[in-house]
Amino acid sequence: MNLSLKYFFILKLSRMFFVNYLKYTLLMSIIFSGLGVVNAQTKIGLFDNHIDIGEVKSSGFASYNEKNQTYTIGGSGKNMWFDNDDFHYLWTTMQGDFILRTEVEFLGSGVDPHRKAGWIIKNDLNSETPHVNACVHGDGLTSLQYRTTIGSNTEEVVSKDSLPSVIQLERRGNEFIMSTSTFGAPFVEVKTINEGINKQVYVGLYVCSHNPDILEVAKFRNVRIIRPAPSDFQPYRDYIGSHLEVLEVSTGHRQILHSTSNSIQAPNWTPDGEQLIYNSEGRLYRYNLSDGRISPLNTGFAINNNNDHVLTFDGTLMGISHHNAEDNNQSTLYYLPVKGNAKPVQVTPRGAGNSYLHGWSPDNKKMLFTGHRKGQFDIYSVDILTGEEVQLTNQKTLDDGSEYSPDGIHIFFNSVRSGRMQLWRMNADGSHQIQLTHDEYNDWFPHVSPDKKWIAFISFPKDIDVNDHPFYKHCLLRIMPYNGGTPKIIGYIYGGQGSINVPSWSPDSKFISFVSNSKL
Numbered sequence: 001m002n003l004s005l006k007y008f009f010i011l012k013l014s015r016m017f018f019v020n021y022l023k024y025t026l027l028m029s030i031i032f033s034g035l036g037v038v039n040a041q042t043k044i045g046l047f048d049n050h051i052d053i054g055e056v057k058s059s060g061f062a063s064y065n066e067k068n069q070t071y072t073i074g075g076s077g078k079n080m081w082f083d084n085d086d087f088h089y090l091w092t093t094m095q096g097d098f099i100l101r102t103e104v105e106f107l108g109s110g111v112d113p114h115r116k117a118g119w120i121i122k123n124d125l126n127s128e129t130p131h132v133n134a135c136v137h138g139d140g141l142t143s144l145q146y147r148t149t150i151g152s153n154t155e156e157v158v159s160k161d162s163l164p165s166v167i168q169l170e171r172r173g174n175e176f177i178m179s180t181s182t183f184g185a186p187f188v189e190v191k192t193i194n195e196g197i198n199k200q201v202y203v204g205l206y207v208c209s210h211n212p213d214i215l216e217v218a219k220f221r222n223v224r225i226i227r228p229a230p231s232d233f234q235p236y237r238d239y240i241g242s243h244l245e246v247l248e249v250s251t252g253h254r255q256i257l258h259s260t261s262n263s264i265q266a267p268n269w270t271p272d273g274e275q276l277i278y279n280s281e282g283r284l285y286r287y288n289l290s291d292g293r294i295s296p297l298n299t300g301f302a303i304n305n306n307n308d309h310v311l312t313f314d315g316t317l318m319g320i321s322h323h324n325a326e327d328n329n330q331s332t333l334y335y336l337p338v339k340g341n342a343k344p345v346q347v348t349p350r351g352a353g354n355s356y357l358h359g360w361s362p363d364n365k366k367m368l369f370t371g372h373r374k375g376q377f378d379i380y381s382v383d384i385l386t387g388e389e390v391q392l393t394n395q396k397t398l399d400d401g402s403e404y405s406p407d408g409i410h411i412f413f414n415s416v417r418s419g420r421m422q423l424w425r426m427n428a429d430g431s432h433q434i435q436l437t438h439d440e441y442n443d444w445f446p447h448v449s450p451d452k453k454w455i456a457f458i459s460f461p462k463d464i465d466v467n468d469h470p471f472y473k474h475c476l477l478r479i480m481p482y483n484g485g486t487p488k489i490i491g492y493i494y495g496g497q498g499s500i501n502v503p504s505w506s507p508d509s510k511f512i513s514f515v516s517n518s519k520l
Contacts, residue, residue: 045071046225047204050090052076054127057212060088069255071220072107073117075207080116080135083151085127086212089120091204092225099226099494100203101168103183103252106138107217113139114210117218119169121176122202130196133206134169134178138216144178148196161188166492171197183252184489222254226494227519229472235497239263240472241520242498244278244287247512249454249479252490258287258294261520265498266307267513269506270338271315276513277338279307279498284320284340298340306331307501308357311338312364313406319367320344321357330354333367335384347384355380358445359403359411359503361428368402368411379413379430392430398467401445403503404428405452405482412436412446412455416466423457423480436484441476444469445501449509454479456512458500459487471497472517494518 042049050062050073058076065072077086100119118135130152133145140163145156157178164180168187174195179187203225209216229240244258244267257276258264267278267287276287277297282304284297299305302322308331309320317335322344324332331354334344347367348355359368361381371380371389379393379402393399395417402413408428415424418435421442426433437443441459448455459476460469477491477500493499493516500514 044090045069046092046223047090048092050088051125052087053089053125053206054078054084054086056086056088058215060207060215062088062090068253069221069223071205071223072217073205073207073220074215074217075117075209076212076215077208077210078212079114079210080133080145080208081154083128083147083153085131085154085208087120087206087208089122089125089202089204089206091122091125091202093200094203094225094227095200097171097173097228098203099168099170099228100134100224101166101226101492102205102220102223103165104136104167105165105219105221107219110138110216111214112210112216113137114141115208115216116210117207117216117220118167118205120204120206121169121171121197123196123198125202130194132169132171132176132192132194132197134167134180136164136167136180138210142180144176144190144192146176146192146194148194157190157192159188159190164188168492181489181492186489187492222252224494224516225518226516228494229517229519233472235471240517243516243518244276245514245516246506247477247491247514249456249490249510249512254491257289257292259520263498265515266309266501267504267515268309268311268502269504269511269513270311271313271507273507277309277311277318278515279305279309282306282323284309299336300343302334302336302344304329306356307498308369310357310360310367310502312360313362314364317360317364319347319357319360321355321369324350327351331356333357333369333382335367345384347382347387348389349387352389355382356400358401358413361404362406362408368404370400370402379411390430392426393433399424401501403446403448405448406450407452412448414444414446414457419466420462421460421466421469423455425484436480437487439487442466442469443478447500447503447505447512448482449505450507451509452482453509455482456490456500456505457487458496460496469497469501471495475499477512477514 045064056076060075075088115138116135120133122131123129142159143156161180168179170177177191241261242264264280267276304323318338327350333347336344353372356370397416399415423436440462473496478487480487495516504513
């Protein structure tokens with residue numbers, strides 16, 4: 001056989017193989033689709049897929065509204081009890097420790113008072129598998145239910161809570177903690193140990209009608225699957241991922257705008273309502289709210305900024321706290337036009353001590369900062385033209401987080417002088433210092449709404465060092481009336497340092513921007 005004829009037969013065989021391969025691929029796709037086998041493109045929001053567990057009479061459903069980031073699940077099923085479960089499951093898979101959180105609302109009055117919804121962790125997709133189930137029933141019963149071995153009876157720990165709208169389920173090794181609340185209230189906690197749960201598990205949301213002949217429907221919002229930092233992480237050296245979020249204050253509804261495996265911190269809302277400015281690894285970035293575009297903000301030589309960056313009330317200037325290499329890397333105050341692309345102007349002098357920016361006066365003439373002076377941290381104001389500093393507090397304990405009211409009459413701050421970190425208010429000249437919060441939390445960074453109706457702040461748990469505002473904790477976003485009063489929870493977050501360090505209200509006082517955290 002000559003060479004050309006040989007190549008002809010090789011080419012013909014290759015074409016035959018290619019055609020047969022296409023036929024085979026098409027045939028397999030038809031077979032797999034008929035069997036219900038799906039690929040990764042069927043993901044529903046955070047989840048991989050959904051399925052009816054057990055022998056249900058009515059097929060369930062699950063859908064995701066991408067615009068408002070909510071899920072709707074319809075489920076049938078006789079029960080989730082004894083040695084067998086029937087329900088509709090929206091699931092994904094995970095390993096290790098995690099935190100699951102959602103807000104749930106049954107749609108309609110319902111038929112059976114024992115209809116239930118919540119989170120469930122399962123070893124597999126069978127109906128008799130070991131599981132841990134954090135659930136709320138239609139009649140208000142709230143319980144942490146669990147099965148320890150295949151086919152064994154379900155047990156439960158009943159919570160004192162009733163009809164909660166917020167359900168959180170956390171895994172710490174073999175310990176499982178359910179935290180529930182009516183939105184705006186503190187969590188009520190119960191826990192159990194289940195050694196029958198695998199390291200790799202299915203996790204997800206579910207609905208069970210407790211009546212095989214009907215379908216019950218529930219809506220889930222603010223759904224978060226959080227992978228926490230390891231217990232041995234080193235602060236300011238080890239970081240996990242970040243979600244840039246906005247929260248509607250009146251409803252508590254949240255949306256994730258941007259997620260990254262890097263650490264991003266402290267978003268400002270620009271007064272024109274068009275952008276968020278945040279810090280990442282010493283540099284500042286803009287997030288365009290209209291199209292999600294991210295771009296660097298040029299701060300010249302100042303590329304070692306911490307997260308204390310603040311815009312003036314009119315949005316023309318931006319103050320920054322840059323660690324000056326020429327001054328033993330101390331935090332030093334500067335300002336520049338908010339558009340960037342200009343040399344920053346230094347405000348606090350070399351050798352003065354660390355200075356951490358927190359606020360501007362409404363007339364753009366003064367900055368407020370926490371200064372390390374005279375061996376302690378106090379609140380100071382500084383004239384940006386003359387550099388003249390005025391000491392406003394004088395405590396051996398830490399004062400921090402100072403911010404002017406929009407009218408310039410008051411300064412709000414946080415202080416540990418009463419034993420816990422709490423919110424305080426004083427006149428602009430430092431006089432008449434009064435305590436505003438009196439509770440078990442450690443409250444930081446008061447931010448006054450532009451309409452001067454509210455103060456937003458972050459509350460750290462009671463078991464932390466009162467002088468610290470650490471990374472990666474269970475924290476609360478809260479608001480209280482401008483003139484004082486009982487705080488109200490508007491957000492349950494995993495975060496802390498960098499979440500809401502700087503003024504972050506939208507110009508219309510309807511939204512707050514912040515950062516939450518998870519390993520991504």
